[in-house]
Amino acid sequence: xxxxxxxxxxxxAEAAIRAGCRCFFGYPxxxxxxxxxxxxxxxxxxxGTFLQAESEVSAINMVYGASGAGARVMTSSSGPGVSLKQxxxxxxxxxxxxxxxxxxxxxxxxxxxxxxxxGDYYQATRxxxxxxxxxxxxxxxxxxxxxxLTRKAFDLADKYRTPxxxxxxxxxxxxxxxxxxxDDGESAREPESxxxxxxxxxxxxxxxxxxxxxxxxxxxxxxxxxLQRKFAEIEKxxxxxxxxxxxxxxxxxxAYGTMARIARSAIRMARAEGLKVGMIRPxxxxxxxxxxxxxxxxxxxxxxxxxxxxxxxxxxxxxxxxGRKPVHFYGRTGGMVPTVRDVLSRIKEAV
Amino acid sequence: xxxxxxxSRSLTDEILTYCPGCTHGIIHRLVAEAIDDLGAQSSTIGxxxxxxxxxxxxxxxVDMMQAAHGRxxxxxxxxxxxxxxxIVFTYQGDGDLxxxxxxxxxxxxxxxxxxxxxxxxxxxxxxxxxxxxPTTLVGQVTTTSPYGxxxxxxxxxxxxxxxIAQMDGTAYAARVSVHDPRxxxxxxxxxxxxxxxxxxxxxxxxxxxxxxxxxxxGMTPIEALKWVATDMIPYYPLGVYKDSSKGAA
Amino acid sequence: MAKLTILSDRCKGCGLCxxxxxxxxxxxxxxxLNAKGYRPASAIAPENCVGxxxxxxxxxxxxxxxxx
Numbered sequence: 002x003x004x005x006x007x008x009x010x011x012x013x014a015e016a017a018i019r020a021g022c023r024c025f026f027g028y029p030x031x032x033x034x035x036x037x038x039x040x041x042x043x044x045x046x047x048x049g050t051f052l053q054a055e056s057e058v059s060a061i062n063m064v065y066g067a068s069g070a071g072a073r074v075m076t077s078s079s080g081p082g083v084s085l086k087q088x089x090x091x092x093x094x095x096x097x098x099x100x101x102x103x104x105x106x107x108x109x110x111x112x113x114x115x116x117x118x119x120g121d122y123y124q125a126t127r128x129x130x131x132x133x134x135x136x137x138x139x140x141x142x143x144x145x146x147x148x149x150l151t152r153k154a155f156d157l158a159d160k161y162r163t164p165x166x167x168x169x170x171x172x173x174x175x176x177x178x179x180x181x182x183x184d185d186g187e188s189a190r191e192p193e194s195x196x197x198x199x200x201x202x203x204x205x206x207x208x209x210x211x212x213x214x215x216x217x218x219x220x221x222x223x224x225x226x227x228l229q230r231k232f233a234e235i236e237k238x239x240x241x242x243x244x245x246x247x248x249x250x251x252x253x254x255x256a257y258g259t260m261a262r263i264a265r266s267a268i269r270m271a272r273a274e275g276l277k278v279g280m281i282r283p284x285x286x287x288x289x290x291x292x293x294x295x296x297x298x299x300x301x302x303x304x305x306x307x308x309x310x311x312x313x314x315x316x317x318x319x320x321x322x323x324g325r326k327p328v329h330f331y332g333r334t335g336g337m338v339p340t341v342r343d344v345l346s347r348i349k350e351a352v
Numbered sequence: 353x354x355x356x357x358x359x360s361r362s363l364t365d366e367i368l369t370y371c372p373g374c375t376h377g378i379i380h381r382l383v384a385e386a387i388d389d390l391g392a393q394s395s396t397i398g399x400x401x402x403x404x405x406x407x408x409x410x411x412x413x414v415d416m417m418q419a420a421h422g423r424x425x426x427x428x429x430x431x432x433x434x435x436x437x438x439i440v441f442t443y444q445g446d447g448d449l450x451x452x453x454x455x456x457x458x459x460x461x462x463x464x465x466x467x468x469x470x471x472x473x474x475x476x477x478x479x480x481x482x483x484x485x486p487t488t489l490v491g492q493v494t495t496t497s498p499y500g501x502x503x504x505x506x507x508x509x510x511x512x513x514x515x516i517a518q519m520d521g522t523a524y525a526a527r528v529s530v531h532d533p534r535x536x537x538x539x540x541x542x543x544x545x546x547x548x549x550x551x552x553x554x555x556x557x558x559x560x561x562x563x564x565x566x567x568x569x570g571m572t573p574i575e576a577l578k579w580v581a582t583d584m585i586p587y588y589p590l591g592v593y594k595d596s597s598k599g600a601a
Numbered sequence: 602m603a604k605l606t607i608l609s610d611r612c613k614g615c616g617l618c619x620x621x622x623x624x625x626x627x628x629x630x631x632x633x634l635n636a637k638g639y640r641p642a643s644a645i646a647p648e649n650c651v652g653x654x655x656x657x658x659x660x661x662x663x664x665x666x667x668x669x
Contacts, residue, residue: 024434050433054426055459062423062456066430069417070397070438074430092420199415199431201395201438210409211417353604357654357667368662372639373615377661533621533655566615573615 061089071198091130095213099158116336117171250279373573422453464521482568517593523555603652
């Protein structure tokens, strides 16, 4: 495995190809354009499909069709485009169709800005569309981790028959870092067999019907209960996080994605000044790693959540800490990125 | 005695959920017969719309997907791109195709997507209770045009076959009716041709079928058939608007 | 001589078959209701049937089989 210097967006695209993704449907929007651009070049080389759809709405519905037909399929976008996809994402969740949706977040609301943001946390972790559902949300904090989590996203999608979100901010998408890509020999995998897929009915088994309509409320409730059991299973088995120097920490920082890297630098400086600061970095935003926060609430004196938002993940941290210790928040919005110095001064205020 | 007419194999035994006299059932049968004729039952995937035909997945004896409102051509595109050797069709109403799904149908045609679209035009939203459709005739009373559709407020109804025929990616576009047995036979030929165009890889194919909605038109089934002939066909002329095997009409 | 078989329980009594039959073979049995509460169409003059299948082609519910 050779190390390559790659942009986050391109690394995500290549990782998807190596995870067996052979269908990609997308639409241009900054700051994720390198994903569809890369796919338009690579898919023909591997016998796959790249199609630039007429809209995000169409792109996600093409994903629905390809996924329903059994393909490993991905789409990518950024905030405004992901909002447009929400109708389709709800249908995908309802019909239990696996796919990977990449959101390289930009500033919002509305057309917002094209600079990095983490303002789509609520949308991603609460389902995003209509109805009761959740989706696994994976948040890389480096290009290398983006490669790893893109692959994991496809596996989770197939394992649980669910859409999976890879939630990056504009910096993850745009930055270049050395990455190790799994070589083709190991990873050119056939997707596992999907007997539920609609690929033509030979009469030997029940017909495949890909559907999210259950007109009888009692039947729909059963469907919802089944979905909830699946979500509970995902919560139990797939929660992921990284903790750094939490054991002796008086102050525990909560941060994900690029924000965690900035926080790490601030923690290093704080430690150099003798302040006992650690960090819990959620890797899965849903399921949220509540347990390590609950644990840390026994030993730490306070928490500080730092985000590129007006305060979204902080709600989940507060739910996990459950009032046992104060949970402070620091964030900037609109594409403004907190600096290491900003975070360090907030650490000093909170300790 | 030999059987001269029986139910198509590509229909299930489910009782159709359409109102008495609604011609959706005739159109379902013609689609199923085309699939039978092509020997394509095991290689066909259908896409059901939102609207009265939302339960089409219960009625066609082929693998089916149910799509969000208007998005059937995008869903069909995803299926066809993943499984290029399969026969893929969408079955859509006028609100689904000509209103909320206008972008999807236009771009499927523009791309020459090798799918077949059955477009059922009954000039009204049936499932939701008789609201004005993009194809509602000027003057036609619906629950959201209680004084009749007014051209100055809503414009004129959209003629989809003529528009789709203009797209370079379209291999076949025709408008047919099922208001009497002769027209049913002509509709059958058009629908079969639309599936053959797909199998031959010629491009996008659409058949617009003028259909009835006795319930929401406030007519008996027989009156509704007559209204198709007297009121719909003059505004929506029948015919083949494009056939790539014959050149443009 | 041709023969019609009507699945009365699936008939919704819309009358399209009655309307298009050129030989007035079909009509409504005014005394009976089917399981769905509709008055089903039936062959009231079966001897006149020529097996043209107009009725079956117009039936929206596929309830008619025609033999000849």
